[in-house]
Amino acid sequence: MKDQDVDPFFATLRAANPLPTSELEYTSVFELLVAVLLSAQATDAGVNKATRRLFPVANTPQAILALGPEGLEGYIRTIGLYRMKGKHLLETCRILVEQHGGEVPRDREALQALPGVGRKTANVVLNVAFGEPTMAVDTHIFRVSNRTGLAPGKDPYAVEMKLVERVPEEYMVDAHHWLILHGRYVCVARTPKCWQCAVIQYCDYQPKTAPPTP
Structure with missing residues (x-):
């Protein structure tokens, strides 16, 4: 071109x-992070279907940790690779609680240090949630x-x-x-x-x- x-x-x-706007449904920075993490090799529509059930029950790191592996998988099992994604999400929530006060960091290095969060996911969060180019x-x-x-x-x-x-x-x-x-x-x-x-x-x-x- x-x-x-x-x-x-x-x-x-x-x-x-x-x-x-993103076609993923979310109402907070954390919900966006969860949705993007779950969206790898999955459709936005499929992720939205799962998070419409998950987020009313658990939409904070603490609440998702309280679900535990089996509880979380019950909400996301319709998404491809759900077991691996569930494991990554729980570990990410643990790190957010222990190292970031339960908040999603506005920092690429910190985001990419989260399990299941690669460069693409970090870029989405930085752009959509924080307006960075x-x-x-x-x-x-x-x-x-x-x-x-x-x-x-x-x-x-x-x-x-x-x-x-x-x-x-x-x-x-x-x-x-x-x-x-x-x-x-x-x-x-x-x-x-x-x-x-x-x-x-x-x-x-x-x-x-x-x-x-x-």
Whole structure:
């Protein structure tokens, strides 16, 4: 993607969705952390289904610890890899209580020290909860960045660094939401819906996908 096309690419996405938000449901920073931790290799809809049952019962580190492994698993067993995620979540809650007063730290190093919290999850929490201009590269952003030519890279970290370099400052806080939603609903994995794409004129992908035959 040409440098002069990056600004209008994001301006177009912003015009279509001025206030993008996460599709994960949460009402606190801790709930967001839990939802993102549970969302690895799972859909947001599947996570929301589980947390709608979990959060009314336990939405603090102390309350989740009180559930114990079996109690927690009863709420999250519909999510893929639930046993491992439950173990990580309980250990994360223990660390939050013992080392952070039960609060989610606003610090990348501290976040990434939590079990089950990698760079992507830390970036989501820093961005969505604290408004920091981070870029959480998931499979959708990785695909869109490479396919469009916006930020080509061989791995998520390379794409993240390229996006941080190329995305204009005024778009950075919301950029990862726009890219995720674009990848989830338009620039999909198997057959991108180029005929529905608002930013097609800036995209390097060839050949563009034709609309389906009626």
